[in-house]
Amino acid sequence: MTEQDFLTVTDSRTGQDYKIPISDGTIRSTDLRKIRVSEKDHGLTSYDPGLFNTAVARSQITYLDGEAGVLEYRGYPIEQLAASASYLEVAYLLIYGHLPSEPELASWSEDISMHTFVHENIKNFMQGFRYDAHPMGMLLASVGALSTFYSDANSWDDPESIQLHVRRLIAKMPTLAAFAHRHNLGQPYVYPDNELSYTANFLSMLFKMSERHYTPDPRIERALEVLFILHADHEQNCSTTAVRVVGSSHADPYSCVAAGIAALYGPLHGGANEAVLKMLVKIGDISNVPDFIDGVKNGKQRLMGFGHRIYKSYDPRARLIKQAADDVFEVKGTSPLLRIALELEKRALEDEYFVSRKLYPNVDFYSGLIYQALGLPQEMFPVLFAMARTSGWVAQWLEMIRDPEQKIARPLQVYTGDRGLEYKPLSSR
Numbered sequence: 001m002t003e004q005d006f007l008t009v010t011d012s013r014t015g016q017d018y019k020i021p022i023s024d025g026t027i028r029s030t031d032l033r034k035i036r037v038s039e040k041d042h043g044l045t046s047y048d049p050g051l052f053n054t055a056v057a058r059s060q061i062t063y064l065d066g067e068a069g070v071l072e073y074r075g076y077p078i079e080q081l082a083a084s085a086s087y088l089e090v091a092y093l094l095i096y097g098h099l100p101s102e103p104e105l106a107s108w109s110e111d112i113s114m115h116t117f118v119h120e121n122i123k124n125f126m127q128g129f130r131y132d133a134h135p136m137g138m139l140l141a142s143v144g145a146l147s148t149f150y151s152d153a154n155s156w157d158d159p160e161s162i163q164l165h166v167r168r169l170i171a172k173m174p175t176l177a178a179f180a181h182r183h184n185l186g187q188p189y190v191y192p193d194n195e196l197s198y199t200a201n202f203l204s205m206l207f208k209m210s211e212r213h214y215t216p217d218p219r220i221e222r223a224l225e226v227l228f229i230l231h232a233d234h235e236q237n238c239s240t241t242a243v244r245v246v247g248s249s250h251a252d253p254y255s256c257v258a259a260g261i262a263a264l265y266g267p268l269h270g271g272a273n274e275a276v277l278k279m280l281v282k283i284g285d286i287s288n289v290p291d292f293i294d295g296v297k298n299g300k301q302r303l304m305g306f307g308h309r310i311y312k313s314y315d316p317r318a319r320l321i322k323q324a325a326d327d328v329f330e331v332k333g334t335s336p337l338l339r340i341a342l343e344l345e346k347r348a349l350e351d352e353y354f355v356s357r358k359l360y361p362n363v364d365f366y367s368g369l370i371y372q373a374l375g376l377p378q379e380m381f382p383v384l385f386a387m388a389r390t391s392g393w394v395a396q397w398l399e400m401i402r403d404p405e406q407k408i409a410r411p412l413q414v415y416t417g418d419r420g421l422e423y424k425p426l427s428s429r
């Protein structure tokens, strides 16, 4: 920024000119407050429902270019990480800011495997849910409950304690996610097998039955690892914003991640992968695709898994997920719903309604088809998203608590309600 980068605005109410500094392509909203019509005036406020055009943080974690369809974690293109890294390697990169050396990765993996178990009371707590409780609700509750098991959960001034919470969250999410799935099936919970990789252990806790050791198909293990990498972080999305806002009040990291899970639960966000499967099942046959597309264009329904606040071109993750899907379908066979999804994509990408609104497949359009091919129920799809996103949430939380500019989040409002009414007794209302 050169010192002459500024915005000159004239307030037509007073004829007054103002120079507002520009840095990094932004102006500080608080600079607007000097624009006032009288000394008593609070000054101008920016109004941005849905935060369409408001930067709330300076971050070095994830870079997105929505027009170009670029996604980088700590400067590394997502395509390279999906091709060569492991999920724990990417989690380390997001959290510590560099790719781990061999000893760093070995120590990190060992640390994580030491924290995969949960207190037996958490297991008992989960057994209190109805058999058909949504696993995302079980995950949300059990992650929040974790904060009550560590007296130092809220230790802001103890870096070692914070590192312990970071490892616990990354390590225990697969255990809690798998416990929720087994609860829904009425099957015994499978305990972690620390001889296995992060992803293989998760598959074991999901699917192991009476065999002594569960051995996943390596193609399935790698495809799931790629999906976790692609879902690990995505800068200031809705759920990460929830984590940062809750964290800004100095709540403990377990409660912050629970807030992220709650936001991700929504069908417009992480719940979209479940909504896509429901949509494909409802369409039922490729012959019904044209009518469904017409219904979308008439505003009757949304094409779930399409559109994005940032990506106005193909979501780079959707392209990579489509490749991972081929590997899974090679092992598990192609889903009959895949043909419907491919026809939906083909028609939407040729249709003016979608093209004019720059609506393309996003990360959720194909991921559900993979999870279904693995034998997981739709309700588990957002749970896998939350599991993978935990490394991003934790990285963003750490960056927020270390940022001297960050203060408790407390936005303003435009009040449009009544003022100065007289209280009326009940008898006269």
Ligand code: SDX
Pocket (backbone or CB within 6 Å): 233, 234, 236, 237, 238, 267, 268, 269, 270, 272, 296, 301, 302, 303, 304, 305, 306, 307, 308, 309, 310, 357, 359, 362, 363, 364
């Ligand atoms: C994720 O932020 C992130 O990074 C999120 C995420 C991550 O990794 O964290 O990438 C994960 O949440 C991906 C998005 C998953 N959600 C869905 O697939 C649900 C379906 N998509 C949408 O509802 C929508 O596209 C959003 C929520 C994703 C984005 O919504 P915006 O940016 O608020 O856009 P909008 O709702 O204002 O839509 C703009 C226009 C509207 O039409 P008009 O009113 O201008 O006529 O596009 C239309 C919308 O009606 N539109 C769609 C549509 N998405 C937008 N029309 C049909 N189908 C859709 N999916």
